[in-house]
Amino acid sequence: MLKIGVGPSSSHTLGPWRAAERWIVELKKAELFDLVDGIAVNLYGSLSLTGIGHATDIATVMGLLGYDPVTVPIENIEPEMNNLKLFNRLNLNGERSIDFDFQKDIIFNKNFLPFHPNGMKFTAFLSNGKKAHSTFYSIGGGFVVKEERRVAKRQLEKFKEFPFPIVKGIDLSKYTSEQNKKISEIVYENEKSLRSEAEIDAGLKAIWDVMLESMYIGCHTEGTLPGGLKVRRRAYDSHKKLIGDLQYDSPEEWLQTIRKTEVKFRSILKWVSCFALAVNEVNASLGRVVTAPTNGSAGVIPAVLMYYLTIENHKAGFDEIKQFLLVAGEIGSLFKKGATISAAMGGCQAEIGVSSSMAAGALCEVMGGTPAQVMMASEIAMEHHLGLTCDPIGGLVQIPCIERNSMGAIKAINAAELALDSDGSHAKISLDSVINTMWETAKDMNTKYKETSEGGLAVQVSLSDC
Numbered sequence: 001m002l003k004i005g006v007g008p009s010s011s012h013t014l015g016p017w018r019a020a021e022r023w024i025v026e027l028k029k030a031e032l033f034d035l036v037d038g039i040a041v042n043l044y045g046s047l048s049l050t051g052i053g054h055a056t057d058i059a060t061v062m063g064l065l066g067y068d069p070v071t072v073p074i075e076n077i078e079p080e081m082n083n084l085k086l087f088n089r090l091n092l093n094g095e096r097s098i099d100f101d102f103q104k105d106i107i108f109n110k111n112f113l114p115f116h117p118n119g120m121k122f123t124a125f126l127s128n129g130k131k132a133h134s135t136f137y138s139i140g141g142g143f144v145v146k147e148e149r150r151v152a153k154r155q156l157e158k159f160k161e162f163p164f165p166i167v168k169g170i171d172l173s174k175y176t177s178e179q180n181k182k183i184s185e186i187v188y189e190n191e192k193s194l195r196s197e198a199e200i201d202a203g204l205k206a207i208w209d210v211m212l213e214s215m216y217i218g219c220h221t222e223g224t225l226p227g228g229l230k231v232r233r234r235a236y237d238s239h240k241k242l243i244g245d246l247q248y249d250s251p252e253e254w255l256q257t258i259r260k261t262e263v264k265f266r267s268i269l270k271w272v273s274c275f276a277l278a279v280n281e282v283n284a285s286l287g288r289v290v291t292a293p294t295n296g297s298a299g300v301i302p303a304v305l306m307y308y309l310t311i312e313n314h315k316a317g318f319d320e321i322k323q324f325l326l327v328a329g330e331i332g333s334l335f336k337k338g339a340t341i342s343a344a345m346g347g348c349q350a351e352i353g354v355s356s357s358m359a360a361g362a363l364c365e366v367m368g369g370t371p372a373q374v375m376m377a378s379e380i381a382m383e384h385h386l387g388l389t390c391d392p393i394g395g396l397v398q399i400p401c402i403e404r405n406s407m408g409a410i411k412a413i414n415a416a417e418l419a420l421d422s423d424g425s426h427a428k429i430s431l432d433s434v435i436n437t438m439w440e441t442a443k444d445m446n447t448k449y450k451e452t453s454e455g456g457l458a459v460q461v462s463l464s465d466c
């Protein structure tokens with residue numbers, strides 16, 4: 001649920017990047033890789049409609065070039081794209097140079113494939129005169145499936161082997177009360193059935209490091225975001241006012257320094273917003289962020305966790321970070337199983353709504369909430385995002401996306417506080433009910449509000465107005 005990747009979009013950038021990587025593996029397995037003379041990539045539906053603003057074309061090419069989104073040096077992206085456009089040659093998987101016209105060989109189709117709104121089809125033109133096709137679907141959060149969903153079946157088998165298989169919130173409630181454990185402890189037990197404690201800790205540490213770094217970079221980078229909207233980076237100015245003359249030399253020292261700053265309500269609001277804006281400004285400029293659960297909503301969880309570390313609990317360290325991320329991940333996974341984390345399926349409630357819900361539950365647990373209160377916090381956060389549409393201006397993940405992360409973070413903090421002051425076991429609306437409601441709302445939502453830039457703000461404000 002929490003993955004390291006490159007901005008600006010998990011479904012439109014990370015997913016297509018992964019699909020391209022998977023297609024190369026397929027070609028190699030079928031012993032066709034050495035026969036490839038040319039390539040065409042067809043994008044469908046939402047992937048096509050907001051593909052340029054979401055850098056789907058660039059991500060696909062980076063995957064075809066053989067780069068991995070977790071490890072790619074961000075500074076390589078621009079020169080690689082410039083070379084490709086200049087010479088019309090693509091070094092497939094870094095091994096074979098073939099003809100590739102960036103303008104013509106990536107085809108944007110307005111029609112939707114029936115299986116999912118984010119479809120993409122790769123075609124290889126082979127030296128024996130034949131063609132090889134493969135179709136992938138980017139289903140949100142950077143996850144990619146084929147229609148036959150063989151991988152999903154394998155995942156389901158793995159899932160059945162968990163000591164505590166969880167499909168719904170009610171399962172979590174049952175295990176936590178039967179075992180007298182926190183949600184994070186149940187999730188940790190499940191994780192341990194897949195990997196060692198050292199591996200889990202290293203993975204979570206790497207995730208937190210990228211979250212912290214993305215906040216740090218965003219708060220220390222000024223200027224305008226790419227894409228044509230001329231959106232001015234706001235985290236830089238906001239951070240400058242908040243941090244004043246305090247000095248530090250690294251992201252970790254920066255965190256410690258923030259702990260010494262003023263904590264009036266207004267400054268807390270500004271800090272939380274600043275953290276969220278910072279991550280999403282990095283995301284909008286194709287920087288490295290953690291998909292949580294998507295890239296468009298990548299700022300909410302780091303902002304709320306940073307709030308906890310810098311404002312709420314100055315003694316907190318890796319144990320609390322780990323606890324927070326384990327709970328957040330599990331809540332996100334409930335939404336993925338019971339509804340969707342794809343804006344192309346459910347609008348922005350599936351992105352910002354889910355991230356806010358994940359952050360609210362996680363914050364509630366580290367603040368001492370019971371499992372019932374944790375689920376209540378998650379429920380409250382989603383309840384007040386229901387129906388939120390996705391209408392990014394110019395197809396870019398900037399307006400309303402960046403600011404929306406700060407709103408999602410603040411709502412998460414409030415939801416956690418409301419839950420901590422309540423008896424979670426008397427909640428009128430369960431987390432499972434709100435997940436079902438979100439899914440039903442997603443199905444009723446008009447397609448133009450599902451990451452197509454054909455409705456809402458996207459049609460009220462055009463690029464030329466900016």
Ligand code: SF4
Pocket residue numbers: 296297343347348349351352389390391392397398400401402404451
């Ligand atoms: S409006 Fe929301 S769902 Fe749509 S791209 Fe922006 S953050 Fe993602």
